[in-house]
Each structure stands twice: as structure tokens, then as C-alpha cells.
Amino acid sequence: MERIPILKMGSFLLVSIQIDMDDRTAMSLQDDLTGQIVKHRAKGVLIDISSLDVVDSFIGRMLANTAAMARILDADTVVVGMQPSVAITLVELGLSLKGVRSALNVERGMDLLRQISRELEVESERDDADREE
Amino acid sequence: MADSQSTRLASLMRNRADEVLSEWVRLQQHDLSLRNNLLREGELEQQCREFLNALLIALPQGTTDISTSPVWATVRDYVTTVARSRARQGFTPTETAMFVFSLKQPLFDAMRRELSGDDLAESVWLISTVLDRIGLFGTETYQRGREEIIARQQQELLELSTPVVELWQGVLALPLIGTLDSARTQVVMESLLQAIVDTGSSIAIIDITGVPVVDTLVAQHLLKTVAAARLMGADCIISGIRPQIAQTIVHLGVEISDVLTKATLADAFAIALSRIGLGVGRTSKTTVALRRRTLED
Numbered sequence: 001m002e003r004i005p006i007l008k009m010g011s012f013l014l015v016s017i018q019i020d021m022d023d024r025t026a027m028s029l030q031d032d033l034t035g036q037i038v039k040h041r042a043k044g045v046l047i048d049i050s051s052l053d054v055v056d057s058f059i060g061r062m063l064a065n066t067a068a069m070a071r072i073l074d075a076d077t078v079v080v081g082m083q084p085s086v087a088i089t090l091v092e093l094g095l096s097l098k099g100v101r102s103a104l105n106v107e108r109g110m111d112l113l114r115q116i117s118r119e120l121e122v123e124s125e126r127d128d129a130d131r132e133e
Numbered sequence: 134m135a136d137s138q139s140t141r142l143a144s145l146m147r148n149r150a151d152e153v154l155s156e157w158v159r160l161q162q163h164d165l166s167l168r169n170n171l172l173r174e175g176e177l178e179q180q181c182r183e184f185l186n187a188l189l190i191a192l193p194q195g196t197t198d199i200s201t202s203p204v205w206a207t208v209r210d211y212v213t214t215v216a217r218s219r220a221r222q223g224f225t226p227t228e229t230a231m232f233v234f235s236l237k238q239p240l241f242d243a244m245r246r247e248l249s250g251d252d253l254a255e256s257v258w259l260i261s262t263v264l265d266r267i268g269l270f271g272t273e274t275y276q277r278g279r280e281e282i283i284a285r286q287q288q289e290l291l292e293l294s295t296p297v298v299e300l301w302q303g304v305l306a307l308p309l310i311g312t313l314d315s316a317r318t319q320v321v322m323e324s325l326l327q328a329i330v331d332t333g334s335s336i337a338i339i340d341i342t343g344v345p346v347v348d349t350l351v352a353q354h355l356l357k358t359v360a361a362a363r364l365m366g367a368d369c370i371i372s373g374i375r376p377q378i379a380q381t382i383v384h385l386g387v388e389i390s391d392v393l394t395k396a397t398l399a400d401a402f403a404i405a406l407s408r409i410g411l412g413v414g415r416t417s418k419t420t421v422a423l424r425r426r427t428l429e430d
Contacts, residue, residue, distance in 0.1 A: 082365045090364055103366035104330075104335060104365065
């Protein structure tokens with residue numbers, strides 16, 4: 001069975017889906033990803049789906065679930081490079097992937113993740129300062 | 134009987150063809166005198182002569198089945214050409230039908246001079262039937278021509294109606310004009326999403342100033358477009374919401390609070406610029422003066 005590679009970049013994980021996803025690959029990706037988030041203590045996950053031409057409701061829900069799981073493990077998810085046809089399909093299926101952030105390409109997705117983690121840092125620093133007072 | 138009748142009629146017409154033709158052309162020119170700019174000088178006479186010749190060949194064959202018989206194929210072709218060209222040139226249905234019907238008077242005049250009694254009545258009946266059918270056929274063709282024009286214009290309108298413009302690098306605008314139905318929204322959605330991919334824009338403004346009515350369906354379509362763009366990583370702003378439309382949206386209970394809305398395109402553009410870290414400010418007079426001096430040097 002084909003596995004989708006998960007790359008570590010700093011405190012972020014990069015997943016690029018380059019093959020046609022079937023339900024089993026999707027499930028194993030979810031397992032691997034949650035495992036890797038915990039292992040590397042990742043702060044963010046970037047999923048590149050620019051080579052994905054077709055999605056069904058299962059893959060759509062898998063993306064939403066993955067984002068929810070990552071959220072619980074304290075990592076933000078950004079989906080990048082979605083094709084117009086895929087976006088239309090997901091909307092027609094009623095899956096607007098609330099809670100998943102998106103960006104046009106990997107570069108912007110990375111910028112977005114960095115921005116989010118910076119905001120979180122600032123917030124936690126402020127909390128610390130409040131506590132010291 | 135009918136055959137000999139029509140043969141006789143045809144030879145009669147052939148003898149007096151020139152006379153009939155000139156009278157026919159004169160009548161039509163009189164009718165069309167107000168809009169003579171639509172037809173060129175010789176065009177009308179040319180059309181009439183060719184049609185009359187075709188009619189004279191087909192008439193003696195003894196059938197009055199205009200719309201299907203191969204005998205009348207040439208006549209049909211002429212009528213089709215004339216009707217279509219007139220449909221394109223903007224003639225009214227009456228004017229197009231009169232092309233055939235105005236032939237009656239000169240023909241009857243000619244027949245009255247040659248025939249009398251029952252002969253005349255039968256000939257008149259025959260030629261009248263034939264010309265009526267040709268006239269109806271012409272009107273139908275004219276109608277079809279107009280319908281084709283309408284269909285083509287609809288298609289062109291559909292293509293024209295969805296221009297996606299790049300207001301600034303990274304800022305797209307989609308000015309919607311006219312009623313939104315499902316087919317159009319699909320085209321709008323696809324062209325916007327494709328433009329987002331092509332230009333790599335992270336923000337898009339959908340301007341609905343030109344949309345006359347927003348009902349639940351249209352609102353639904355707009356929300357879908359916004360959701361699809363968001364999935365791709367681009368934010369959407371809806372602008373150009375007129376007071377009545379704001380009222381309608383609230384009265385209908387449509388939930389669009391997730392979407393950023395602005396009253397005017399200018400406001401939306403300002404927000405879009407600030408999102409990508411740009412802004413518009415007044416150039417101070419000194420800078421302008423300085424620049425002018427540098428240019429003069």
C-alpha cells in the first residue's frame with residue numbers, strides 16, 4: 001500500500017498528496033499524521049492538495065477531521081493549493097471545512113502558519129506578563 | 134387540369150415577366166421608401182428577379198406542396214436567403230412577408246388583362262395559394278433566423294457577463310451585472326476560482342451593484358462562491374449592497390454574517406489593500422514639487 005510521506009520543517013509538518021487518495025490511504029495518513037504531530041511536538045500542519053483533481057465526501061470529511069485532531073494536539077492545519085473544481089465539489093457537498101485554514105500555495109501556507117504561531121507566542125507572553133504582575 | 138392551368142399561367146407570366154417585375158419592384162420600393170437605407174439600390178431588384186425566375190420554373194411542375202417538395206427547392210432557397218438577410222438587417226416580420234405578398238397585385242393585374250371568367254378565378258386561386266404558402270414559409274424562416282440571433286446573443290451575454298478584473302496585484306474584482314440564475318452563478322464561480330489560481334490573488338471582491346434582485350437562491354449562490362474561494366485560500370468581500378438589498382437579505386433571514394460585506398466597492402478595495410499591507414495616501418505637495426524639479430533637471 002502506498003503511504004503519503006510526512007516531512008518535518010522546523011516546528012511544522014508538510015504533507016504533499018501526490019497520488020489518488022483512496023479511503024485506506026486517507027485513514028493511514030490520519031494515523032501517521034497524528035503520530036508525527038505528537039512525536040515532533042509540531043505546531044502546525046500544512047497539507048498540499050494541489051495535485052488532487054477529485055475529492056469525494058469521505059476525503060473532504062477526512063480533511064476536516066484531521067484538522068480537528070491536530071487542533072486537539074495543539075497544532076494548526078492549513079490546506080493549500082486546492083483546485084477550483086475541488087472547491088466547488090466540496091461546497092456542493094456542503095463541506096465548507098470550518099476550522100481548516102487555507103492558502104493559495106505552499107509558500108503562503110507556510111507564511112500563514114508562521115504568522116499563527118507568532119500570534120500564539122505573543123499571546124502566551126502576554127499571559128505570562130499578566131501572571132507576573 | 135391543374136397541370137395545364139399552371140403551365141398556362143407560367144407561360145402567361147413569362148410573357149409579361151418584365152412588366153410584372155418592374156411593377157413588383159416599384160411597389161416594394163414604395164413600401165420600403167422610409168427605410169431605403171437598409172437595402173442597396175440594385176439588391177432588391179436582383180432578389181426579385183431571381184425569385185420570379187425560380188417561381189416560373191417551379192410553377193408548371195403542378196404541385197403546390199411548397200414546404201417539402203423538391204420542385205420548390207430553389208424557391209425555398211431564395212426565400213430563406215431573403216428572410217434570413219432581412220432578419221439580420223432588422224426588417225419587421227410584415228416587411229419580410231410583403232416581399233412575397235406584394236407580388237400578388239402585379240400578377241393579378243397581368244392575369245386580368247389576359248384571362249376572364251372562370252379561367253381568371255381559377256388562376257387567381259392557384260397563384261394565391263402558392264404565394265400564401267411561400268409567404269408563410271418565409272415568415273417561419275424569418276422567425277427561425279431571429280430565434281437564432283437571440284440564442285447567439287444569450288450565449289454572448291453569458292460569456293460577457295462575467296469579467297474578472299485585477300484591481301491591484303493580488304486583488305481581484307468581479308462586478309456582477311444582471312440577474313443571477315444557477316447557470317450564470319456556475320460560470321461566475323468557475324471563472325472567479327480560475328482567476329484566483331491564475332493570478333495568485335488572496336483577496337477577491339464580488340460587487341453586486343448591478344444585481345437587481347437578491348433572493349434566497351441568489352444569496353445561497355453567493356455564499357457558495359465565497360465558501361469555495363475560502364477553501365482555496367482566498368478571502369471574499371461582497372460589496373455594492375444597496376439599501377433595499379440589505380433589507381431584503383435581513384427580511385429573508387439569510388445568514389451572511391460570516392462574509393465581510395461593504396456598501397461600496399471603494400470601501401471594499403480599501404479593506405483589500407490593507408489586508409495585503411498596502412494603503413492609499415495623499416501625496417504631499419513638497420514631494421510632487423520635488424519630483425517635478427528632478428524631471429525638469
